[in-house]
Structures are given as structure tokens and as C-alpha cells.
Amino acid sequence: MTRLTADNARAGLEVCEGAADAAPLRLLVVTEVRYLGEALAAVLERNSAVAIVTCANATETVALRFTAQADAVLVDAAHPDGMAAVRRLREVAPHLPIIACAVKETDEDVILWAEAGVTGYLPNTTKLAQFVPLVTEILGGEQICSGRTAAALFRRIATAANFGSGNGDAPARARGLTRRERQVAELVAAGLGDKHIARQLNISLATAKTHVHNLLGKLNVEQRGAVVGALLGRDGTPLRRSEPRPGPELATVELGLMAGLG
Numbered sequence: 054m055t056r057l058t059a060d061n062a063r064a065g066l067e068v069c070e071g072a073a074d075a076a077p078l079r080l081l082v083v084t085e086v087r088y089l090g091e092a093l094a095a096v097l098e099r100n101s102a103v104a105i106v107t108c109a110n111a112t113e114t115v116a117l118r119f120t121a122q123a124d125a126v127l128v129d130a131a132h133p134d135g136m137a138a139v140r141r142l143r144e145v146a147p148h149l150p151i152i153a154c155a156v157k158e159t160d161e162d163v164i165l166w167a168e169a170g171v172t173g174y175l176p177n178t179t180k181l182a183q184f185v186p187l188v189t190e191i192l193g194g195e196q197i198c199s200g201r202t203a204a205a206l207f208r209r210i211a212t213a214a215n216f217g218s219g220n221g222d223a224p225a226r227a228r229g230l231t232r233r234e235r236q237v238a239e240l241v242a243a244g245l246g247d248k249h250i251a252r253q254l255n256i257s258l259a260t261a262k263t264h265v266h267n268l269l270g271k272l273n274v275e276q277r278g279a280v281v282g283a284l285l286g287r288d289g290t291p292l293r294r295s296e297p298r299p300g301p302e303l304a305t306v307e308l309g310l311m312a313g314l315g
Contacts, residue, residue, distance in 0.1 A: 077104030078188070081119050083138055084129035085110050093127075100185045111138035120146040125192055128171070130156045136169040143170040152191055155179075160205035160244040163198065165253055167206065209243035212284055230271060237264040238272075242281045 080103060084090040090108035097106045109119055111134070120126065126142060128135055130153040139151055153166045156174040166174055173191035175184070187197065230238060233254075240250045251261035269275065272283040 075102070075189075077102060078185075078192075079104050079122060079124045080106045080188075081114065081123035081126045082106060082108045082129075083111055083114050083126055083142070084108070085132050085134070086129065089129070096181055097185065102185050102189065111141055115141055115145055118145075120149050123149065125150040125152060125172075125188065127152050127154050127188070130154055130166065130174070131177070136165065139166075139169040139171055150192055152188060158199070158202065160202055161246060161249045163202050164205060164209055164243050164245065165249060168253070205244050208281055209239065212239050212242040212281065230268070234264060234268050234271065237261070237268055238280060238284060241265060241268065241277050242284055 080094075080097060082090045082094055087108070087110075094106035094108045097103050107119055107123065109117070114120060114126075120142065126146075126149060128139055128142070128151060132138075135153065139153070142149070142151055150172040151170065153169075153171045153174040155177040156162055156166055158176040158178070163174065173196045175187055179187060190197070236254060237250060240253060245253065247258060247261045247265060250256075250265070251258045254261070256264075265277070268280070269277070272280060274280060274283050
């Protein structure tokens with residue numbers, strides 16, 4: 054379900070209905086910068102909705118089983134190894150809510166964090182006063198994001214569902230791609246650039262560019278924006294720069310959308 058009312062944007066600043074009656078949260082802050090984690094913990098513990106905040110790095114969290122004592126994990130998205138930390142945490146606590154904090158709110162970054170396994174995210178523009186209310190909303194099953202980001206997530210899911218698992222109904226050109234080219238195609242269709250593709254697939258930038266070049270050739274398209282249409286079996290025409298982009302309206306997206314990326 055996607056709701057496109059302006060009121061949803063303001064809802065992120067308020068505690069979810071019924072939150073006052075809920076048990077105080079036990080939060081775990083995972084960051085490699087100790088003093089930042091301790092500072093955030095000190096601020097969060099002033100909120101009556103929070104019972105306790107534990108601060109640790111990823112290695113400590115796994116070794117000392119801190120996840121067993123938490124209702125949710127807040128991962129520092131500003132750290133280069135943040136996504137790797139999420140994957141490690143998912144292995145030891147597959148059902149625990151994990152929220153990426155300070156995410157750069159671009160289509161590429163949001164999709165990468167979703168694929169890493171987070172339950173939701175807080176943008177790097179989030180104010181301290183918004184922190185607990187937004188965490189509460191995510192734990193309640195909602196995520197505030199832009200309409201454009203929601204559309205990117207839908208494209209990513211549609212592409213993966215159409216041919217990522219070898220769907221026999223996928224267009225012939227898509228079925229002719231190698232496994233690596235399918236991975237690259239899904240990321241291109243989701244709007245990721247070459248650098249992010251290289252990072253996601255753990256390959257060099259030069260290799261990523263080569264895969265993209267070969268992909269466009271096999272799909273018989275000249276521009277990256279036409280990849281979605283080619284994969285979905287229709288003539289996809291990329292959006293011209295002169296055409297209007299989707300507006301800045303905010304959408305509240307059910308977190309099942311992110312779960313579908315796993």
C-alpha cells in the first residue's frame with residue numbers, strides 16, 4: 054500500500070498511535086566510531102519511549118550476542134563497512150529489525166541498503182527530535198520515503214520477479230543473459246550507476262563498465278534507461294531530461310516492499 058498524502062510526511066515527526074502504551078525500546082547502536090555511538094545513546098535514553106541503548110561495533114555485537122538483548126538495531130550507514138555489518142547481523146539474527154541510520158537518500162543508496170537486509174532507514178537529514186518517532190514508525194511497519202524512491206524499489210522488484218530467477222516467461226533476450234549479466238541488468242534497471250554496481254557485486258569499476266556495455270549490446274538498446282523496457286518485454290524509452298520528473302511528494306511504503314528484495 055502506498056499513500057501519497059502530505060500528512061504522511063508530518064507523521065514521521067509524531068510517535069505512532071499507541072506508542073505511549075508500548076514497552077520502552079531496547080536499542081542497539083552498531084558503529085565503529087565509539088564516541089558517536091555513545092553520544093547518540095545518551096540522547097536517545099532521555100526519551101521515555103527508550104529503556105536502554107547499548108553501543109558496540111559489529112564484531113562485539115556478534116561475539117557478545119548483544120542482538121539477543123535488543124528490540125532493534127541501529128546501524129551507522131556512514132561507515133564504509135556498514136552494509137557488511139548488516140549482512141553479518143542478518144546471519145545471527147535473521148528476524149531482528151535492523152535500521153540503517155544516516156542513509157544518503159538516493160535511489161541507488163536506498164536500494165543497496167534494502168538489498169543488504171535492512172528493515173528500514175533514517176535519512177542523513179534526520180533531526181535528533183525525529184529519531185525515536187521514525188524508529189517507532191519503522192518498527193510499526195511503515196517507512197517514509199520519496200515517491201521516486203518508492204518507484205525505484207518497485208522497478209527493482211518487478212525486474213527481479215520477471216527474470217531474476219529464470220522465469221520462463223521472460224523475454225528471449227533476457228533469458229539469453231549470463232548469471233552475472235542478469236545481476237548487472239537488475240541493478241541497472243534499479244537505477245544504479247557503475248560505481249554502485251561494482252560495489253554491490255564486489256567487482257572492479259572497469260569490469261562493471263564492461264558488463265554494462267555487453268548488457269546493452271545483448272538487449273539491443275543504446276541507453277541504460279531502456280533496460281527496464283527490454284527486460285519487461287516492451288519497447289522502453291528512457292525519460293528525456295526535458296521531461297518533468299515525479300514530484301517531491303512523500304510516500305509511506307509498507308516495509309513488505311523492502312522484504313521482497315531479499
